[in-house]
Amino acid sequence: MFENTLVELDEVPQYQEITFSGLHNNYKKIVLLNSLVTLVLGVGVCVALFFLIDEIEKFYAIVPILVLTGLLVLLPLLSYKKKKYAFRQHDVLFKKGLIFKSTHISPYIRLQHVVIKQGWYAKKLGLATLVMYTAANNFSDISIPGLTLEEAERWKSFLMNRIQELNDESENQS
Amino acid sequence: MSQKISHNFSLPNKLDKKALFLVLGTTLYTVARAAWPIIALMVVKREFKSWYFFAVIGVIILATFVTKLINYFYFSYQVVGDELIIKKGWLNKSTTVVKLDKIHEVNLNQKFTHKIIGLYLVNIDTAGSSSTEIEINGIDFQKALALKDVLTSSVETNQESTTILSDESQQVIIEDQPNDKIKISLISLIKIGLTRNYLQTFGLLIAFSFQIIDQLQDFFYKDDASVYDDIFEASYDQYLGLVGVAIFFGLIALVVIFNLARTLLTYYNYQINLKDKHLTASYGLTDSHIISIPANKVQMFQFQQNYFQKLMNLFEVKIKQVESNENNQKKKGLIIPGANYLELNTLFNVVFSKNLSDLKSGYKPHIRVLVIKIAILCIPAIIALTILYFTDSLLFSWVILPFFILGCLLIYMGYKNEKMVFKDDFVILKSGIWDISTTYLPIDKIQKVSISQSYFQEKRQIGSLNLYTAAGIVTLYYYDFYILQQMVNEILYKIEKNKHSWM
Numbered sequence: 001m002f003e004n005t006l007v008e009l010d011e012v013p014q015y016q017e018i019t020f021s022g023l024h025n026n027y028k029k030i031v032l033l034n035s036l037v038t039l040v041l042g043v044g045v046c047v048a049l050f051f052l053i054d055e056i057e058k059f060y061a062i063v064p065i066l067v068l069t070g071l072l073v074l075l076p077l078l079s080y081k082k083k084k085y086a087f088r089q090h091d092v093l094f095k096k097g098l099i100f101k102s103t104h105i106s107p108y109i110r111l112q113h114v115v116i117k118q119g120w121y122a123k124k125l126g127l128a129t130l131v132m133y134t135a136a137n138n139f140s141d142i143s144i145p146g147l148t149l150e151e152a153e154r155w156k157s158f159l160m161n162r163i164q165e166l167n168d169e170s171e172n173q174s
Numbered sequence: 175m176s177q178k179i180s181h182n183f184s185l186p187n188k189l190d191k192k193a194l195f196l197v198l199g200t201t202l203y204t205v206a207r208a209a210w211p212i213i214a215l216m217v218v219k220r221e222f223k224s225w226y227f228f229a230v231i232g233v234i235i236l237a238t239f240v241t242k243l244i245n246y247f248y249f250s251y252q253v254v255g256d257e258l259i260i261k262k263g264w265l266n267k268s269t270t271v272v273k274l275d276k277i278h279e280v281n282l283n284q285k286f287t288h289k290i291i292g293l294y295l296v297n298i299d300t301a302g303s304s305s306t307e308i309e310i311n312g313i314d315f316q317k318a319l320a321l322k323d324v325l326t327s328s329v330e331t332n333q334e335s336t337t338i339l340s341d342e343s344q345q346v347i348i349e350d351q352p353n354d355k356i357k358i359s360l361i362s363l364i365k366i367g368l369t370r371n372y373l374q375t376f377g378l379l380i381a382f383s384f385q386i387i388d389q390l391q392d393f394f395y396k397d398d399a400s401v402y403d404d405i406f407e408a409s410y411d412q413y414l415g416l417v418g419v420a421i422f423f424g425l426i427a428l429v430v431i432f433n434l435a436r437t438l439l440t441y442y443n444y445q446i447n448l449k450d451k452h453l454t455a456s457y458g459l460t461d462s463h464i465i466s467i468p469a470n471k472v473q474m475f476q477f478q479q480n481y482f483q484k485l486m487n488l489f490e491v492k493i494k495q496v497e498s499n500e501n502n503q504k505k506k507g508l509i510i511p512g513a514n515y516l517e518l519n520t521l522f523n524v525v526f527s528k529n530l531s532d533l534k535s536g537y538k539p540h541i542r543v544l545v546i547k548i549a550i551l552c553i554p555a556i557i558a559l560t561i562l563y564f565t566d567s568l569l570f571s572w573v574i575l576p577f578f579i580l581g582c583l584l585i586y587m588g589y590k591n592e593k594m595v596f597k598d599d600f601v602i603l604k605s606g607i608w609d610i611s612t613t614y615l616p617i618d619k620i621q622k623v624s625i626s627q628s629y630f631q632e633k634r635q636i637g638s639l640n641l642y643t644a645a646g647i648v649t650l651y652y653y654d655f656y657i658l659q660q661m662v663n664e665i666l667y668k669i670e671k672n673k674h675s676w677m
Contacts, residue, residue, distance in 0.1 A: 012663045012664055012667045013663065013666075013667065014659075014663055015659070015662060015663055015666065016659060090666070090670035091666055091670065097626070098629075099628055099629045100626055100627075100628045100629075101626060101627050101628070101629075102624050102625065102626030102627075103624065103625050103626070104622060104623070104624040105622065105623050105624070105625075105662065105666060106621065106622040106623075107666060107669045107670050109669065109670065109673055110620075110621045110622070110669070110676065134621035134622050134642065135496070135621055135644045135676070135677075136621035136622055136642035136643055136644050136647075142622070166673060167675075169673055170673040170674065170675055171675075173673060
């Protein structure tokens with residue numbers, strides 16, 4: 001028999017009170033590399049525009065592109081430290097954002113599958129990204145970058161076990 | 175499982191014999207669709223190529239016909255145990271096996287040709303990508319219904335796990351309601367047709383008229399002259415007042431009539447059956463559809479009403495299901511145009527075993543949301559001003575003012591209408607400017623939450639909350655951050671404690 005008794009607010013676990021763990025130090029290198037690539041691309045485009053076009057109006061294009069590149073380069077460098085994650089008994093939490101801070105939370109019982117991804121540079125550093133998919137459409141996956149491959153694999157097997165357990169419990173209930 | 179004796183699905187079943195006509199029809203249709211530019215060109219230019227051209231078309235028709243014929247003869251379907259098995263193909267054989275509990279919607283559709291022959295097209299939607307969608311083209315009505323029953327009957331077994339029955343609400347449920355069938359009369363359909371979807375139709379009409387104007391331009395005007403010049407000149411000279419007003423009202427009348435016709439065509443003879451936790455709707459004048467949705471697969475319940483509809487006590491109900499990832503143009507779900515409050519409540523009751531809650535107590539977004547939205551509104555205003563400045567027509571800048579005021583008014587109306595209620599395992603969001611829609615999102619259907627707060631919102635402690643479901647995202651924008659945090663905690667707690675499956 002299912003019961004749904006009154007819940008006091010104190011009983012409900014508070015997500016704000018958890019201590020989150022940060023990403024691996026080497027993740028900084030990946031962010032740096034990405035920023036570097038963006039910088040090279042942006043500056044490259046600007047230089048090309050500077051030499052290819054003769055009119056003075058070219059600065060209307062060059063200046064915004066430079067500013068945009070600057071932002072795209074600097075923001076990740078500043079904000080990567082804000083990326084933090086935590087695994088609770090029933091859900092996974094991922095925090096990010098420098099100016100727009102957001103916390104994404106998904107209960108294990110709603111996860112569809114878990115995937116480990118690795119880019120070439122991450123592979124060299126021994127890092128991996130853990131991606132958790134839910135059934136919701138867009139932007140609904142939680143991906144935690146900057147874990148060591150071993151960590152990612154251990155978390156993955158933990159999640160798989162946990163999902164199985166919870167689904168079994170859910171089925172037994174009915 | 176209640177398989178009827180007359181329809182045995184455990185053996186491989188073939189399509190109906192009459193479906194051969196369908197094969198013929200679709201062949202002609204596809205060839206005509208592929209070849210019409212060529213034929214049109216020939217008719218226009220009045221130069222008929224020699225006979226071999228027609229021979230080629232004939233061969234193409236024959237070839238498509240034969241391939242479709244082969245597909246038809248080698249198509250079979252059967253239900254074995256709890257699996258639906260579809261076999262296709264002559265040389266490339268393919269077998270599709272689907273577990274019955276993975277099927278979440280079985281629809282019977284009739285296109286115009288189907289209607290003439292009296293056959294149905296059965297669409298079977300499964301959880302997962304759109305590539306696993308199954309079509310059985312050409313079954314007669316009785317058999318299609320029987321098949322649908324077989325396919326959807328396995329759902330009942332795990333029904334109890336997803337519909338939450340708390341003690342108090344159990345008493346409220348009207349168990350044996352005699353009117354488990356809702357019929358939308360022609361009159362209410364006309365009423366709703368006259369009042370719904372103004373903006374959408376208006377957009378359609380505008381796109382349509384632009385196309386017509388472009389065609390006219392191609393036909394009658396040389397490159398340097400534009401049809402728009404003529405229109406401008408004509409309206410400038412003398413008729414501006416009278417013709418302008420006439421066009422304005424004509425457009426409104428056109429939108430309304432177009433809307434009415436469209437609504438009547440699609441939703442004619444709308445009936446919805448509410449039998450043992452299934453919603454089965456049937457409707458359509460030229461194309462008919464029979465859509466069946468098990469109540470536990472409903473992800474979101476939405477109804478909307480504008481001012482006119484409020485006067486007439488009519489609602490437009492949208493029951494949202496899982497959207498498939500790839501083809502978003504084919505929205506899944508059920509629209510019920512024109513239900514009154516009683517019927518709305520019955521529907522809600524069937525789906526969630528609860529009654530609609532009253533929305534007296536609720537939260538409103540922080541008043542600062544107005545400031546932000548008006549600031550966003552300033553951007554197009556400033557752009558318009560700069561354009562006017564550079565074209566030396568600042569004299570006309572007063573034109574922007576009424577639009578700006580109108581925008582502000584709309585924003586304020588939107589703010590006034592918005593309201594969020596969090597109770598009874600539902601997140602209820604009421605919003606809208608003209609069409610005010612109320613969304614009921616059951617907590618158990620939430621897949622992920624994300625709560626966010628920007629640097630600028632920190633001082634006043636406001637923030638936003640996104641609730642991700644398989645049927646779309648519900649966003650609570652600019653609410654009190656403390657309340658949102660409590661909501662997140664409670665939502666997670668309920669999902670994790672109840673462990674109900676979401677489908």
